[in-house]
Amino acid sequence: MDGFRIFITEDDMLYGEMLKYHLSLNPDNEVHLFRNGQECLKNLYRMPSLITLDYSLPDMSGLEVMRHIKKENPEIPVVIVSGQEDVSTAVTLLKEGAYDYFVKDDDVKDRLWNIIKKIRENLLLKSEINKLKDEIGRKYEFRNVIKGNSPAIRQIFTLIEKATKTNITVSVTGETGTGKELVAKAIHYNSPRAKKPFVAVNVSAIPRELIESEMFGHEKGSFTGAITRKTGKFEQAHGGTLFLDEIGEMDLHMQSKLLRVIQERELNRVGGNETIKIDVRLIVATNRNLSDEVAKGAFREDLYYRLLGLPIELPPLRYRGHDIIILAKYFVDGFCAENKLRKMSISEAAQQKLMQYAFPGNVRELKAMIELAAVLTDSDVIDEQHISFNSGSVATNFLLEENTLEEYTSKIIRYYLDKYNNNVVLVAKKLDVGKSTIYRMLKEQRV
Amino acid sequence: MTMSDEKLYKLDKLFEYVGDSQETIREMVNLFLQSADEIKTQMMTACRQNNPEGVGKAAHKLKPSLDIFGVNNLAVQVRLIEKIHLDKEMCLNLHQIVKDFLDKLDLVVQQLHHDFPSK
CATH class of the missing domain: 3.40.50.300 (P-loop containing nucleotide triphosphate hydrolases)
Incomplete structure (x- = not known):
C-alpha cells in the first residue's frame, strides 16, 4: 500500500503541530496541517486517507467542513478532534457521517493510532477486494470463457x-x-x-x-x-x-x-x-x-x-460445428489442470464421435462427458470408447427435432460445412450431391 | 508579580507526543508562548468589551495547550472561564476572574521563558 495521507485541520497551532509531529513518527504517514476549513477543502484533490477536523475552526464549523468533504468524496474518513465536551454535538456529527469523535484529552493519540490502524486495514481489504474483482473481470473476459x-x-x-x-x-x-x-x-x-x-x-x-x-x-x-x-x-x-x-x-x-x-x-x-x-x-x-x-x-x-x-x-452446441472440439479440448485441459493430471489429448476417432452427437444438454453435457472420459482413460489420450452418450443415438436426437425435410437438408449441409471448414467440394463428395446444389442453397441463403 | 520557584508546568504529556528532542520541545514551547500571547490579547479585548462569550471562546482555544503543558493550576479555571457566559454570577466578576487567570498564565509564561531562553 502507498503512504497513508493524513490531513489535520486545526487552528490551534501548538496542538496541530504536535499532532503532526506525533503522527509523522510513523514514516508511512504523510501528514499535512491546515489552519482552516477552506485550506483543507482546497487540498481534497490529494485524496487523503484520513482527515482530522477541529470542531471550531475560524472560517467555518467542523460540521460544515465535513459536509463539504462528504459531498466531494464520501469515502474519506473524517474524525472530529475537538475541545467540545458536548454529547449532542458529537451525536450530530456522528449521524452526519463522522468516522469518530473525540475530545482533546489524554487518550487522543492512542485513539488516533487505533483509528489509523483500522482504516489501513480497511484500505488493505478494499484493495484486496478490488484485486479479486479485477481477477474475476479477467476470468470473465468473454473470449476467455x-x-x-x-x-x-x-x-x-x-x-x-x-x-x-x-x-x-x-x-x-x-x-x-x-x-x-x-x-x-x-x-x-x-x-x-x-x-x-x-x-x-x-x-x-x-x-x-x-x-x-x-x-x-x-x-x-x-x-x-x-x-x-x-x-x-x-x-x-x-x-x-x-x-x-x-x-x-x-x-x-x-x-x-x-x-x-x-x-x-x-x-x-x-x-x-x-x-x-x-x-x-x-x-x-x-x-x-x-x-x-x-x-x-x-x-x-x-x-x-x-x-x-x-x-x-445462444445457438445449440450441435449447430456450432467445430466449436465442439475446441470446447472439448478446453474442458479436458481445465480438468487436467484442476486435478493435477498430465495433459491429455482427444483422438481423431473420439473427435469424430463427438461431432456426430446432438448434445441435447449442450455445453454442460459436453463438459460432463469430457470430464468422465478423462477419468475413464488409462493413458494420456481420450479415445472413442471413453466417450459415452446419455441421450440415445445420434439419429434419434436429430429426428427428435421434428423439422421439415427442407430444414433437415439445410441442417445436414450446414453441419457438414462446419465440420469440413466450409469446403464445399469435400462436403458435396461426402453427401454424394452436386457441388452446385450446395452453392445454390448457399446463394439462396437456405443454409 | 515574581517568578515562582515551584514548577508551574509539566512536560510529561508533551514528551509522550513529540519525544524528548530538545529542538522539538523548544519549538513546541515557542508555539505555546505565541498562542498564549495571542489568546491573552483576545481575552483582554473581549473582557474590555464586556463580552463573556468572547472570553469563553479564547479560554476554549487555550484549554488543550494548558493540558498538554501540564499547567494544572489553570486546568479547572480555564474550564470555568470557557463556560462563564452561562453563569450570570460569575459574569458579574468577569474582569476580576480574567485578571486572576491571566496573572497566573503570565507566571507560567515567565517560567517557560526562563527555562527555555531564546537562542
Whole structure:
C-alpha cells in the first residue's frame, strides 16, 4: 500500500503541530496541517486517507467542513478532534457521517493510532477486494470463457461487446446448457459495472410465496417469520447487474410487480413504506419462447417488451460445428489442470464421435462427458470408447427435432460445412450431391 | 508579580507526543508562548468589551495547550472561564476572574521563558 495521507485541520497551532509531529513518527504517514476549513477543502484533490477536523475552526464549523468533504468524496474518513465536551454535538456529527469523535484529552493519540490502524486495514481489504474483482473481470473476459470460432458464436461475441457498452436490458435465450449465465457474467464483468455486484436469481427455484420478499426484501415483522429486516436481490445488486434466470417461470402477479420496479426504478420492501431508489442493470434469461408465452397469456406483453432489450439467442452446441472440439479440448485441459493430471489429448476417432452427437444438454453435457472420459482413460489420450452418450443415438436426437425435410437438408449441409471448414467440394463428395446444389442453397441463403 | 520557584508546568504529556528532542520541545514551547500571547490579547479585548462569550471562546482555544503543558493550576479555571457566559454570577466578576487567570498564565509564561531562553 502507498503512504497513508493524513490531513489535520486545526487552528490551534501548538496542538496541530504536535499532532503532526506525533503522527509523522510513523514514516508511512504523510501528514499535512491546515489552519482552516477552506485550506483543507482546497487540498481534497490529494485524496487523503484520513482527515482530522477541529470542531471550531475560524472560517467555518467542523460540521460544515465535513459536509463539504462528504459531498466531494464520501469515502474519506473524517474524525472530529475537538475541545467540545458536548454529547449532542458529537451525536450530530456522528449521524452526519463522522468516522469518530473525540475530545482533546489524554487518550487522543492512542485513539488516533487505533483509528489509523483500522482504516489501513480497511484500505488493505478494499484493495484486496478490488484485486479479486479485477481477477474475476479477467476470468470473465468473454473470449476467455466463451470458447469457439463458429460464425454463430462470433455473432454472440459481437452482441456481448455491444451489450457491455450500454445499460440496455439484455434477454438471453437458448436451450438448457448453452451458457446463458456465462453470457450474463461476461457482459457484467466487461461493463463499467464490473466492480459492483453481480447477483443471479433463478426465478424457478424460489417458491412463489417467497419470491416478492426475495426480490424486493422485507421489513422486520412484515409477515410471520420476518424476524429481521432483509434486503432483496434488487437492493443487493444496486449499482451492478441483476441476472434473472428462468424469467418465463415468473407468475403473473409477480410480473406486474417487477414491471413497476423496472419502470419506476424504485421499490418498497414488503411491509415497508420507504421508497428505495435502485440502479440495476437487468439481464434476463429463459429457455422458453417468451413471445409464445405472451400469446398464451402466461407472460405480460408490456413486461415482455420491457425485458426484450437486446436479445441474444445462444445457438445449440450441435449447430456450432467445430466449436465442439475446441470446447472439448478446453474442458479436458481445465480438468487436467484442476486435478493435477498430465495433459491429455482427444483422438481423431473420439473427435469424430463427438461431432456426430446432438448434445441435447449442450455445453454442460459436453463438459460432463469430457470430464468422465478423462477419468475413464488409462493413458494420456481420450479415445472413442471413453466417450459415452446419455441421450440415445445420434439419429434419434436429430429426428427428435421434428423439422421439415427442407430444414433437415439445410441442417445436414450446414453441419457438414462446419465440420469440413466450409469446403464445399469435400462436403458435396461426402453427401454424394452436386457441388452446385450446395452453392445454390448457399446463394439462396437456405443454409 | 515574581517568578515562582515551584514548577508551574509539566512536560510529561508533551514528551509522550513529540519525544524528548530538545529542538522539538523548544519549538513546541515557542508555539505555546505565541498562542498564549495571542489568546491573552483576545481575552483582554473581549473582557474590555464586556463580552463573556468572547472570553469563553479564547479560554476554549487555550484549554488543550494548558493540558498538554501540564499547567494544572489553570486546568479547572480555564474550564470555568470557557463556560462563564452561562453563569450570570460569575459574569458579574468577569474582569476580576480574567485578571486572576491571566496573572497566573503570565507566571507560567515567565517560567517557560526562563527555562527555555531564546537562542
